[in-house]
Amino acid sequence: MEQHSPSIRAHAVALMRQGVPNRIVAERLGIPRGTVGWWRSEDRRARGERYEQPTDCPRCTGRSFDRAAYAYLLGLYLGDGHIVSKRQQHHLSIYCNAAQTGLVAAAEQAMRQVMPLPSVSQRPKPGCVEVKSYTRHWTCMFPQHGPGLKHDRPIVLEPWQQAVVDAHPWEFVRGLIHSDGCRFTNWTTRVVAGERKRYEYPRYFFTNKSDDIRKLYTDTLDTLGIEWTHCTRDGTPYNISVARKASVALMDVHVGPKY
Incomplete structure (x- = not known):
């Protein structure tokens, strides 16, 4: 580290104690920011001051x-x-x-x-x-x-979190779909007038191993009037399907496919 005169250091410390940011002190005195940060740390230690990272939590x-x-x-x-x-x-x-x-x-x-x-x-x-x-x-x-x-431990929302979900259910559903869900086109065949025809229809899938997280999703769908069903995978109901036309239409308005 480059050596600086005691007067320069004292000047820098005085500025920092006035609340001047490290970057400004470094620019004003022509000193590396790392040096200024070190002096600030040493000054705090000498005064017994404990640094707390600022937060907007x-x-x-x-x-x-x-x-x-x-x-x-x-x-x-x-x-x-x-x-x-x-x-x-x-x-x-x-x-x-x-x-x-x-x-x-x-x-x-x-x-x-x-x-x-x-x-x-x-x-x-x-x-x-x-x-x-x-x-x-x-x-x-x-x-x-x-x-x-x-999925190996309980997942339960605290009351303040549930209040947020209750106030913004579509945003919560959209986040779940954007993480562990998808919108895709399914298809099936039917015999009509003796002829087998292919039909396509959109569907939303949500897949998660946690029973608690799936229940948070389906409970929210219930409050929104969205019809859903369990689809098993290897005998386990990991998948939640939304395939009813009216429900898919609502999901399209508020969620939509990932992009």
Whole structure:
């Protein structure tokens, strides 16, 4: 590290104590930002001051937040999301199909709308994009976080989360479909007047191993008047199907296919 005179250091510390950001101090005095950050850390240590990372966590600060965006993000998290929590690393990750650029953008936007302060980034991976947001406070917003896979532990919404879902049910359903669901065209054949004909019809599928998450989905569909059925896979009802014409039409209006 380059040596600087005690007077320069004292000047920098005085500016920082006045609330001047590190970047401004570095630019004003012609000092590397890393040096300024080190001096700030040393000054805090000398004064016995403990640094607390600033946060705009709604649960910790009591501030209002975009509840519709949270309902959507909650659906994404319950489907293809997880939180990594280590001593110095805490982040929320949502995995999106790399080809569905609209979904990637929507996931990033929802994170920023719920908590604007934490940094958000995209990390390309084979066949997918990991949308990440760094702050340990995502565990405050998603108390369902815990060790192990979601389908191996109870997933229950807290009352404040259920109130958000009740107020924004379509956003929650859309998040679940955009994570663990899809819209596709099914087909079948029927014999009409002695001739076998092929018929095609759209259907929404939601697939998740967690009984609790599937129930959150179907309970919300019930409140919206959407008819659904269980479809078994290897004898297990992992799949929820919406195939009735009127229900599919409603889903098309409020959810639609991934893009």
